[in-house]
Amino acid sequence: MQMLGNDLPGKTASLPASGLAAPFQPFNLLRWFSLISLLIITAVAGGLGYVSTRFVVRDSVQRDAMLTAQFIQAMAQAEVRHSQLPPGTTMGELIDARFDQQHLQFSPALAESTREEFLDHVAHLPDALLANVYARDRSIVWSTNPSLVGKRISDDDDLEHAFRSRKSVSASYHKPEEDREEQQFEREPRHLFIENYIPLFDSQGEQVLAMVEIYKEPQDLIRRIQRGYVLIWASTLVGGALIYFGLFWIVRRASLMLQHQQERLVASETYVALGEMSSAVAHSLRNPLANIRSSAELAQEIASPLAQKNITDIISQVDRMSRWVRELLVSLRPTSDNPEVVDLVAAIEDTYLAFAQQIERNGVRFTFEGPQLQWVASQSLQLTQILNSLFSNALEAMPKGGELRAQVTVQDGGRAQLLLSDTGKGMTQQQERMVFKPFFTTKQGGLGVGLALVKRIMERFGGSVSLSSREEEGTRVSLTFNIAAGGDHGPQHSGR
Structure with a gap:
């Protein structure tokens, strides 16, 4: 599963003019303070x-x-x-x-x-x-x-x-x-x-x-x-050291806070640019998708029985693309951070059904292990987008077959974990480090926003995401959710 958020590092997609500002050398507050204050x-x-x-x-x-x-x-x-x-x-x-x-x-x-x-x-x-x-x-x-x-x-x-x-x-x-x-x-x-x-x-x-x-x-x-010399100089040394390290600790905390705020600001600007770009792309795709669906419906009326199945697949995929475009637009709009109670297992089931034909076509074996029901704190639409992105990347990483495994477990501290692993081509260490960076991709024509959006959505609801990968061995993505209040889980089951 090449979990590259729709893409992986290697190639950098160009940004729109309204996107991020040009790179600059940031002011290293901590280093300059440590030198000058010393x-x-x-x-x-x-x-x-x-x-x-x-x-x-x-x-x-x-x-x-x-x-x-x-x-x-x-x-x-x-x-x-x-x-x-x-x-x-x-x-x-x-x-x-x-x-x-x-x-x-x-x-x-x-x-x-x-x-x-x-x-x-x-x-x-x-x-x-x-x-x-x-x-x-x-x-x-x-x-x-x-x-x-x-x-x-x-x-x-x-x-x-x-x-x-x-x-x-x-x-x-x-x-x-x-x-x-x-x-x-x-x-x-x-x-x-x-x-x-x-x-x-x-x-x-x-x-x-x-x-x-x-x-x-x-x-x-x-x-x-x-x-008196010893006492004065020892007191001066100790007092100066206490003042220096006290101020250093305060400025270090401030520097980390500023860095965090800067990262949030950059991320906010990134997603604003992404929203503008996605809106433009979505509006441009709506008419062609509508025309393709209309043409497919007309062709279905006169097509032979052998062609009916293919035309039905075309209409189904067009409908799915239209739905994803709408969901992408909705997910990029400013939304409430209030979590909803969502069944993680049901969301995995729906995503599997949406990708069932592609899974069968690629020769991929899908297995699931976990409870029959697991309530988590998220939003249904956002969770669907996360799983769609991860399934899509995994299947693209296994064009000649493999195994896609989903495992849901309950952890201490009121947390639930979804571990999604594939046996695809994996990625290099450099790609693994850069995988959550917005607009970073190795896929031809990719945007590099998939995993960046996954990370943003998970953190929005108090969760987290991590990824590990090895070349030619596969990729593992771990999603950690807060268990929703009042949620419970049923008996274990596996296989598909």
Whole structure:
């Protein structure tokens, strides 16, 4: 049974001018979304991750610098009070040993001991890499690196800013800068290190008399920053992935819906074109068929007894062609999708009787297996058209004889299946894939609409159709119907 819906792939019938539009390359929404959204989400996530990590580093460094400055200034005040120096004396006045002889209210030795106590605390700060003390002339008056003492540092913007602003200034580095001559560490930092400038004021707190510079490599802070890096980038990665796959799922669903709607639109345009073409063909055939029937009736009156049977066959076939033309026109008109209760077995019986002469003429053996009655949800006219198309294709596939078998079974879920198989010439895999495409045919003069209409009618009433075929072995078409409410089936019978 060459179930080619009146035709099979191989030759493509030309379309009328009012039919389908010219082929075009469709816009692949899913592919473009997956690429563009991936780039955008990656860029946004990367930007947010970078800004977040920079904020974490900057905020952590500033907080550490503030705590260090508060500690140094509090320690300076405590040492001054502990040494019982006159009220109003500050560590900024004592820090430069060059001015010890100028103090009138206390001895140089007391100033020196107080200063040394303070500097000893500075030298033993935890995580300190280097500590320097600058006088007002920007010269280093004390350092944990003795080689720096006495050097005057010029063109240091951070140092100048700290003296002018009278506020603590901090900066972070990942490696020493060669042009910063004060960055001469006794051990090289392994990770991030922080530079803090902490001002020491006069008794009125208005003038900066000295500047303490502390280089620290805070191990605990670095570990916290590294954990913050991991947390931020892991959260960014997971969040970006969730957003991407969530949007991808939504767009994929939308793409499938759009594709389904597009297929329905194309199918609708196809059947509109088919209706216009069929209407034109039907109107063109009516008069010739009427003339053939009239001529056959006139010939029947004067024909010999031997010719009577042939003339009767002509009239019968003309009547059948006229009926098919009318049914085709009716089936292509917009109709209600409300199913009717139809006896599938009776419809198969009627179709067999309509094709009985052709079945006998082709030497085909027809068998049926199934119940005596099976109600399904369809429409009588549409079901007849389906079976006519399938029987016609099967017989055309077996011009030299064969077997045509129809089998009706009841399946789970309130479904009934009609399996129609033949032993005809079958079809190739490519033809099998294209068999339900409208206007695709291999038959000379075929339109390629038979199985396309079968598929449309079956889906209209909630059913389905599938086809499998092998060359030189035959074709099997499976029709699945919804069982009509209240329908029942009788005992099994077979053969014909």
